[in-house]
Amino acid sequence: MTLRPGTPIILDVGSAYTKIGFAGESGPRYVFPSITGTEKYKTVMVDIDARNIYVGNDAMKMRGVLKINHPIERGSIIDWDDWYQILNHAFYTLLRIENPSDHPILYVESPFEQNDIKEFIARVLFETHQFQSLIMVPSPILSCFSVGLTTGLVIESGDGITWIVPIINGQIIYQAVQKLNLAGMDISNNLKSLLMREGINITSSAVDEIIREIKEKNCYFVLDPENPKKNKDNVAYPMPDGSKVEIPSHILYEAPEVLFQPQMLGSNSLSIPQAIIKCLKNTNKEYWGNFLTSMVLSGGNLLHNGFEERLKIDLDPLLSQLGSILKPKKIEPDKEEVTLQPIEGSPKTSDTCPKCGNLVDLSEGYKACPICGADLKMPEISIETNKKKFEGEDNIPSKCPECGKNIREKNSMYCPYCGYDLRKRDYDISKEENEKRRVSNNNFEVSEYFDQSKNVIKFYIPDNLQLSIFNGATILGSLPSFKKLFITHEDFQSDKEIIHRDISQIFALYS
Numbered sequence: 001m002t003l004r005p006g007t008p009i010i011l012d013v014g015s016a017y018t019k020i021g022f023a024g025e026s027g028p029r030y031v032f033p034s035i036t037g038t039e040k041y042k043t044v045m046v047d048i049d050a051r052n053i054y055v056g057n058d059a060m061k062m063r064g065v066l067k068i069n070h071p072i073e074r075g076s077i078i079d080w081d082d083w084y085q086i087l088n089h090a091f092y093t094l095l096r097i098e099n100p101s102d103h104p105i106l107y108v109e110s111p112f113e114q115n116d117i118k119e120f121i122a123r124v125l126f127e128t129h130q131f132q133s134l135i136m137v138p139s140p141i142l143s144c145f146s147v148g149l150t151t152g153l154v155i156e157s158g159d160g161i162t163w164i165v166p167i168i169n170g171q172i173i174y175q176a177v178q179k180l181n182l183a184g185m186d187i188s189n190n191l192k193s194l195l196m197r198e199g200i201n202i203t204s205s206a207v208d209e210i211i212r213e214i215k216e217k218n219c220y221f222v223l224d225p226e227n228p229k230k231n232k233d234n235v236a237y238p239m240p241d242g243s244k245v246e247i248p249s250h251i252l253y254e255a256p257e258v259l260f261q262p263q264m265l266g267s268n269s270l271s272i273p274q275a276i277i278k279c280l281k282n283t284n285k286e287y288w289g290n291f292l293t294s295m296v297l298s299g300g301n302l303l304h305n306g307f308e309e310r311l312k313i314d315l316d317p318l319l320s321q322l323g324s325i326l327k328p329k330k331i332e333p334d335k336e337e338v339t340l341q342p343i344e345g346s347p348k349t350s351d352t353c354p355k356c357g358n359l360v361d362l363s364e365g366y367k368a369c370p371i372c373g374a375d376l377k378m379p380e381i382s383i384e385t386n387k388k389k390f391e392g393e394d395n396i397p398s399k400c401p402e403c404g405k406n407i408r409e410k411n412s413m414y415c416p417y418c419g420y421d422l423r424k425r426d427y428d429i430s431k432e433e434n435e436k437r438r439v440s441n442n443n444f445e446v447s448e449y450f451d452q453s454k455n456v457i458k459f460y461i462p463d464n465l466q467l468s469i470f471n472g473a474t475i476l477g478s479l480p481s482f483k484k485l486f487i488t489h490e491d492f493q494s495d496k497e498i499i500h501r502d503i504s505q506i507f508a509l510y511s
Contacts, residue, residue, distance in 0.1 A: 002138055003076055004443035006102070006104070006108050006132075007023060007103060007104070008022070008023040008093075008103065008104040008105065008372055008439065008477040008478075008483070008486070009021075009022060009095070009097075009105045009106070009131075010022065010023055010028070010104050010105075010106050010108075010470060010474055010477055011087075011090065011105060011106070011107050011108065011475045012028075012108040012139075012470050012473065013034060013072065013083070013086060013108070014072070014158055014159065015034060015070070015072045015074065015075060015159035015161075015184075016033065016034060016035060016158060016184060016300065016306055017031055017032065017033055017034055017300070017466070018030075018031070018032055018033075018056070018086055018090060019031050019467065019469075020040050020090040020091075020094060020095060021470065021474065022474070023106065023474050023476075023477025024476045024477065024478035025130045025474055026468070026474075026475060027471065027474075027482055028467065028470050029094065029095060029276055030090070030094045030095070030253045031466075031467075032055075032056030032057050032089075032090075032094075033056055033059070033060050033209075034056075034070065034071065034086060034263060035055075035056065035059050035060065035064065035068055035069065035070055035071075035209075036053055036054065036055050036059055036068075036069045036071060036086070037053070037054040037055075037059030037062060037066030037067060037068050037069070037309075038054075038057075038066060038067050038083040039050065039052070039065070039066065039067075039280065040066055040067045040068070040426060041063055049133055053082075053085055053306050054066060054185075054468055055086055055088075055089040055093075056086070056089055060209065062204060063206035063209055063240075064240055068208070068209065069082055070208075071083045071086065073112045073160055073185075074161055074162070074181060074185075075160050075161040075162035076160075076239045077117070077184070077252070078136065079491055081321060084124070085454055086462050087124070087129070088372040091129065099131050100129045100131045100132070101131065103131060103132055104131065104132050104133040104134065104135070104483065104486045105125055105131045105132075105133075105134050105135075106135055106136075106137060106473050106476070106477045107121065107134065107135070107136045107137075107475060108136075108137060108139050108142065108470075109121075109127065109136045109138055109139065109471055110138065110139060110161070111138045111140060111163060111165060111172060111177055111179075112161075112174075112177070112179070113136075113320045115500060118136060118340040118499055118500065119398055119496055119499060120266060121136070122134055122136070122487075122492055122499050123487035125261070126489040127489075131489070132318040133486035133487055133489075134487050134492075134499075135240075135486045135503070136499065137473065137476070137503060138172060139156060139163075139298075139392075139469045140154040140163055140165035140172065140298075141167060141170060141172065141472070141503070142168060142468075142470075142472030142473045143156050143296055143298035143299075143469055143472055144167050144170075144201055144464075144472070145170075145246035145294050145466050145472040145475060145476055146296075146298070146468045146469070146472030146475065147460040147461075147462055147468075148470045149166050149169045149296060150169050150458060151167060151290055151294060152166075152167055152168070152290070152291065152294035152295065152296045152460065153165070153166050153167075153279070153280075153291035153292070153294065153295045153296065154166075154167060154296045154298060155271075155272065155275070155276070155295060155296065155297050155298065155302070155311075156298040156469075157183050157259070157298075157299040157301035157302050157432055158183055158184060158299045158300060158301055158389075159179075159183055159185050159300070159301065160184070160185055161179060161180065161181065161183055162179075162180040162182050162259070162272060162275075162299075162301070163177065163178070163180075164177065164178035164272070164275045164276055164279045165177050165178075165279075166279060166280075166283050166287070166291055168287060168290075169466065170503070171240060171486075171502070173281055173282075176279045176280075176282035176283045177279070177328070178275040178276075178278060178279045179268070179269060180275055181267075181269060182259060182262055182267065182269045182272075183210045183272075183301050184212075184215070184257050184300065185218065186259075186262075186265060187215055187258060187301070188208070188211045188212055188215055189257070189265065190254075190255045190256075190257075190258045190265060190438070191211055191214065191215050191219065191251065191255035192207070192211050192266060194249065194251045194254055194255055195211075196249065198247075198248055198251065199486070200245055202239070202245070203274075206240070210239070210240070212460075214218070214237055214247065214296065215255065215256075216300075216303070217385070218235055218252050219252050219253070219255050219256045219304050219428070220252060220253055220256070220304050220305040220306050221253065221256055221257075221304055221305065221306035221307050221309075221310040222253045222306065222310070223306065223309055223310055223313055225253070225254075225257055225260075225261075227386055228250070228253060233249055233251060234246045234247060234248055235247045235252065237250065249359070252322050255307075256304050256307075259271065259272050259301075259307075260273065260310065260314055261274065264505035271314075271317045272311065273314040274317075274318070275312065277315075277318050277319075277321055277322070278316060279320060280292075281321075281322070285325075285326065286326055286329055287329070287417050288322060288325050288326060289325055289326045289327045289456070290328045290456070292305065292319075292325065292456045292457055293328050293457050293458040294458065294460060295457065295458065295460065296459075296460045296461075296462075297459055297460070297461050297463060297465060298465060298468040298469060299466070299468070299469075300465060301467060302465050303465050308459055308461065310337045312457050316320065316457070325354075325424070325456055326448055327448055331361070338424065341373060353363045356425060362487060363387055392453055395399070403439065413508075421500065487499060488507070
């Protein structure tokens with residue numbers, strides 16, 4: 001077996017890329033394009049090892065002689081046979097799982113996934129692949145958890161869909177969720193159109209993959225599209241046939257502009273800033289401060305340089321539509337402090353090389369793959385939960401000695417009104433002195449509202465936007481208490497509705 005029994009497998013099948021790996025590891029074992037390829041020219045495919053279908057990187061390498069298919073579009077599975085081939089490739093060609101019944105599996109799903117689709121996926125994983133147990137988690141929750149938050153506003157943009165999702169204590173506020181059919185493929189379509197206007201017509205059979213590669217490597221956002229910084233240098237892009245295409249620099253910042261100006265594609269969709277405002281208007285205004293100061297960016301489509309700065313610039317003037325914004329309210333007192341620490345995994349007798357997939361016998365003492373030389377040591381994480389008391393916690397007053405206002409939160413270290421350090425031990429101030437202090441501070445009271453919109457917006461950005469969902473899953477999957485929420489095949493057979501239950505309870509334990 002590739003890993004000790006009971007280790008959850010993480011599977012994230014996206015419109016553009018599939019990520020597969022194990023819970024507790026620092027990243028996915030494999031990332032490959034979510035594409036399949038079938039033979040296009042029979043006379044070309046004369047190799048005795050030719051297959052009926054190619055998946056992922058194998059299909060990408062031979063894209064010139066294959067008919068490329070994208071089984072997932074706009075976050076929906078449109079070709080179930082090819083989706084099944086992607087699963088087979090991930091489980092048995094890459095991970096080389098010998099016995100799936102030894103492992104639970106965490107499957108990343110989209111918000112609002114239809115019940116019949118969820119049940120079908122569960123049946124495939126239980127009955128066809130024989131996995132031990134299963135849990136399906138919406139991707140925005142994992143994005144939020146990847147940066148250590150359980151409350152925030154997730155802006156998640158992949159190849160097919162952009163989601164604006166408000167989350168409170170791990171609970172998605174579904175009535176406020178915004179789904180935009182405005183994402184990576186729309187940038188690609190706009191890029192293709194702009195190239196054609198410049199007389200650049202890419203005629204390769206793998207035009208979509210070429211356009212996507214140009215987009216991922218070269219596109220960026222400008223802060224002021226009306227007065228962009230002048231850049232006269234063209235970008236030379238090599239084509240599969242050896243020729244080069246000269247791409248004008250202005251195309252590279254005009255292509256992703258569709259996220260802020262959907263009308264460029266003739267779409268009546270909301271832009272991302274407009275969708276954020278609409279999302280907030282559908283939530284309780286008491287939480288607006290919490291959402292705006294905890295905005296989580298996620299997804300490979302937001303990797304283009306300048307997105308964070310541009311979003312802030314475009315969102316700033318729209319905040320006036322909300323009126324006064326309350327400062328973040330403390331939803332729940334902190335109960336536990338969660339820290340992640342690298343640890344050594346338990347000894348394994350064999351494992352697959354994370355680079356070439358070769359099965360290596362670790363009993364021989366190999367620390368590197370004998371085939372390609374890749375490091376076989378995979379760092380793991382564990383989550384230790386400790387409740388730490390600060391000094392003087394048991395002696396916190398019910399009224400602030402500085403401003404005289406009542407303190408509602410019993411375990412608050414600082415006064416929420418004047419910021420006074422409540423851990424100080426000078427609480428024996430006379431009532432007269434306290435009254436003098438209170439009067440002297442009346443001319444400088446901290447407002448419950450933000451005074452300027454520029455003080456409101458705060459982003460949380462994962463180290464790797466493309467892998468943020470997977471990394472949230474690998475952290476969550478390593479929590480001992482979370483593993484209790486996995487559903488067995490017997491549970492699923494007795495009650496199909498169990499697959500649709502909410503998992504927000506797990507976050508209540510770690511908020």
